[in-house]
Amino acid sequence: MQFAKLDDSPMFRKQLHALEESAEALRERCQRFYKGCRKYTDGLGEAYDGDIAFANALETFGGGHDDPISVAVGGPVMTRFTIALREIGTYKEVLRSQVEHMLNDRLTQFVSTDLQDVKELRKRFDKASLHYDQVREKFLSLKKDAKPEIVVGFEEDLRNAKSQFEQTRFNLMTALSNIEAKKKFEFLEAVSGSMDAHLRYFKQGYELLHQMEPYIHQVLTYAQQSRERANSEQVLLADRMQEYRRQMERDNQRSFSSNDVTPAGDGIQAAARSSHKMIEAVMQSTPRGKVQTIKQGYILKRSSNLRGDWKRRFFVLDSRGMLYYYRKQWGKPTDDKTIAHHTVNLLTSTIKVDAEQSDLRFCFRIISPSKTLTLQAENAIDRMDWMDKITGVIASLLNNQIPEQRPYRSPMGLHQRTGSETSTLSASSEYDGSEDTVASRAHPSGSRRDHNPRRGPKPQERPVDILQRVPGNGVCADCGASDPDWASLNLGILLCIECSGVHRNLSVQISKVRSLTLDVRVWEPSVLGYFLSVGNTYANTIWEELLPPDSRAAEDAGVRGSIDERNGSLRDVRVKPKPNDPIAIKEKFIHAKYVEKRFVRKLKVQSGAPPMARQIWDAVSSNKLQLVLRLLITGDANANTTFEQAMGASESSRSPLVSLAGALSRKGSVSQSTRSNWSGPLLPTSQTPSRPRSAASSPLRGYDLLEGPSSNEAAIADTKDLQGCNLLHIACQIGDLSLVELLLQHGAQIEATDSLGRTPLHHCVLKGKNLCAKLLLTRGSKPRAPDITGKTPLEIAVEKGASADEELFYMLSEPNR
Template sequence: MCLSAPQLVKLCSGMIEAGKAYVSANKLFVNGVRDLSQQCKKDETISVNTLISSFRLFQILFDQAQRSVKQQLHNFVKDDVRKFKETKKHFDRVREDLEIAQVKNAQAPRNKPHEVEEAAGTLSITRKCFRHLALDYVLQVRQMTLNPCLRIYSMFLLYIQQSSMEKREMEHKHATIQQRDFSYDDSKVEFNVDAPNGVVMEGYLFKRASNAFKTWNRRWFSIQNSQLVYQKKLKDSLTVVVEDLRLCSVKPCEDIERRFCFEVVSPSKSCMLQAESEKLRQAWIQAVQASIASAYRESPDTYYHLDRTASPSTSSIDSASEPRERSGRGESILQRIQCLPGNQQCCDCGQADPRWASINLGILLCIECSGIHRSLGVHCSKVRSLTLDSWEPELLKLMCELGNSVINHIYEGSYQEQGLKKPLPSSSRQEKEAWIKAKYVEKKFLKKLGSTEILINGERKSERRWSAEAEPETSDPEDMRDLHPGALLCKASKARNLPIMAEALAHGADVNLVNDEDEGKTPLIQAVIGGSLIACEFLLQNAADVNQRDARGRGPLHHATYLGHTGQVCLFLKRGATQNDGDEDGQDPLSIAVQQANADIVTLLRLARMNEEMRESEGPFGQPGDATYLDIFREFSHMASHNPEKLKRRSVHFRHSFR
């Protein structure tokens, strides 16, 4: 229980009143002893007198308590606490003035020197005033803590000495403040990558929000545990800006209106920050760079066991069949991907145990090669972490369909014939970068289309067979070498053969090719007709247009709805497929699904339409989607990938009429 000062005074008064009663009883007792002593011998009289003297000490003690303890507590409550509250109010007002001055200084545009000078001058004066008041405030707090104790125990001499010493120290500090330059606050300039508590650097920065208004907010930032994090208030939980500093870069920004800005760029986002001075900006940039270098020196495995509660994006791979369970099943899926041929090593340099992936290529990479891939741009390679990012089930199955051996048989088919050597894990970054650009951008190591043998599930397969499963009904005697890449992509998409689709794309096939010989059907529409959710995912990852229509006005969503492919409908809606326009018969996907009595697809389409209407009603800055809507789509995605039999058509008699 926490007592207030008045309650403490009341308890002290009660103690003194009880003491008075005790002293009165003692007086009666002492008088009785004195009467008894007159009848005793001389030695006994001396002992009795000593006893009487000790009892008199009790009376003196309570008199002292009455004068010193009670009175001093009363003075403490009446005067000291009141003065402290007044000082605290003054301190809070000056602190608010300082925050306002900091915001105005940060907002001063670099192209208006007079505003910059005025804001900087105001900030410097306010900082000095704040520091002076802070010293007085600290002294008063300390004196409030000491004064009652010193008064109660009558340690006046010690108190005076200590108080005088503190006053002299404060006077010296006030003089130091007066001489200092407060154009910036350098209290947090230093950083230490080997700090015992793991905090490399911390301090206030302005952060530009990612909303449409691009507002700036002052937050407490820190670099710790190879992450960049911030808090709104001291007791708030940490918000992670960069999950792994090895994946980011930092650079000063001079092309925006505000001064002292720098940008921290990571694979998933960029964060614009502003320091309060050029010196502080340089210190933060150096601290981030030093932390990146330190993180690279550490063992890579240290960064694959991050706190999964820090941020939603740091969760492990979701289980395919149990989306709410994460740990055990996630690891088994990761192991399944890593066990594919060639996936035990980085696809480009051979580094063991790769933990990064290019999802549009279907390969695994080490962290250094993944950084080089990221620099190529998402049109060439989309990099994702196997352990730090969440994975959709269809994307996991896509990764299991390809792998390093399959892709290297395509993209490295001729490098040995050219007398070239592949980089090693010990090769320099420049060598690896040159190799990766030549391999994926310039495509210097491709063999002639149709002349490469591709590994499928660890075995060499002839590319004259269209289906990866080599099913008789999907085989085609036509020779690949007679087809141009676009036609090959269309055939392979319909036949669900991802290795041949990958080779066609490597040889320059247009992922959005319009096949005039087949009613303008695109490769994505052919993948829908072939019934492969994974082929659709592969094409979408490689920039296929989810809304491109054929000659009859039917897009991939129309075809998937007609054919009753619920998983594909879910996939296309998640990727932004529109459903408001009708085909040449005036039918949109929802009317088609209602006509065919496919309850699952009707549900998905109606939810998507309702969600779109909700977003439109909220204006341009509305939320990306209702939580219930997203949960339902997530469940359909898992079911389509792992239990497709639960989504089978309830009616099939329209399928033949559509074809």
């Protein structure tokens, strides 16, 4: 018993005080215990999250049954382990919930309710005791002669105060007694309950894992056996690799010690008849529907792009007589779509030793009607082996006369190119056309100039020799270095090697740099004609118009900026650099010249002058290439300007033929009265408007690339509808390859359609401009694009009789275009 006597006495007050101190000490201990319990339950929750995350990760790693990787790492076994781990995680979550309920919640209830009640009751007891003392003092201070009614009132107050005091005293005593009683069972019950929860948790986990114990030991045994098998396989693989390295060393020694012997002729004669007989036996013994590999391995293949770089490809020669290679290492042999564009049918192929335009060793060629593969083996023996195998397959195919459908080959011997090997010069500056000489693209109209040998360069003449004869092209357009052998395709200028390196750092929208000697496939007749029509001299009249006329003489006068000796930076780019100037000076000048256009006189359309769209439309319609180039640079004209943009709303609503007739009636691109309203110059008055003077002195004149009648009006006079046409449509109707090339180099859309759904290729075929049609086809134009009537360029060519040009007909009918 905490209270022996219930009377209010000093001993009673002392006992109350001792119990209150004990309760306060218990409060502090409970708060520290609660923090530990809370951290423990939080840890159980994190452990549960970790168990579930681990189970999910294990399932993701090897849970799928159909995944080859999952099967290899034991996916089905891990799936069962994942289920067990999730069960154990569930048990842990149940334990956390029970511990939180039995410990945390009960401690919170004890501290926040029971101990807090003691503090509240103590406050009430102190207040009631003070009130009782005050009332008692007032009652005892009454005089003997006090009135009875006053005495009665004080007695009533004293009685009420004492009753309230006793009530609060007993309440406090009850609360303290409750605290003392709960000390004996509350905490033991909570802790023992949590331990029982732990017991159930570990018991459930043990039962679960005990049931899986045989399975776990079985998996461990299987894993140990797999380890032993893997070690054995590694040992065998190491032995095979060692033997393979020895064989490679022997082959290399034999290869380097042997002479570079190659089969002669077209490669059809056998180099080893026993090998041919073995190949023929393999091909004949292969079951129907099955394919056997005769030889496979890596060979270097020369790319069909402009650079003609060499790339390592994996080739396979099979019993069907097919030679194919994988463009990507992950290509599958059974994937017909993957190998369809990289297959050569050897029945219609021949094999040649060495490669054209290459002095590399170990090269050979496989020539078929569809493509020519230039290959390079790693050594002479490897080349002999490949050529022997391929020759044997060809001989077997010819001897047995295996029926294969031969691809169409034109009588002119044009080789078909697959879609995977073609490229577009206007998009990537890489052209995959045949290496024809400039004279091979002569005008087909039968005029005398087509057969005049003086009109074209000699067959052996190089592009660098042709273009450097143009006035101004003997020196670099940017620094004046002599004998430039690099060029910018879209700018139409020749550059030295240092300036070409600076141009390469610019975006391809500004400058597309190619070599005059290395990138031989770039220099098609259209590109040559474009360069012959421009030249460095005329190009610099546009790009350097605001540059002082003699910028080199300005150096002595102090105009040239000083050069920082540490980095060679140029502080004044108004002076044209010299050939021996530091590269930093050239870089700043070229950036200011072409990127910032600091020296270009901007063409401003003043009041009364036609809009820029109309000016460039008239220039293209009049076939003024130099004026078109000037408007594109100085006036920021759009190479995709349409008829509606050029003529405006008032004129485009009228008959387009009338508007065009008005445009063509002017002999020049603009009238002299209009010319005076322009802020920028157009062409030198002493220069021929249609072509520059430089073109006249060049071996191949720009007008040699003009098809059809010499009059531009006659070339497009029968146009029925110009609605929706753009500049490229008009250039194709005129038939000037150089003008078409200029527009393509400046971003003209090759697949743009007019109001009748016709592309520029449609217009080329309609007007009989076959050379322009071939140019568009090599640049990626789609020959199967229909117009609104559903007719493709091929169908229009057949209707108009253009199929007499077998090369054009073959290009239009290519299925891979």
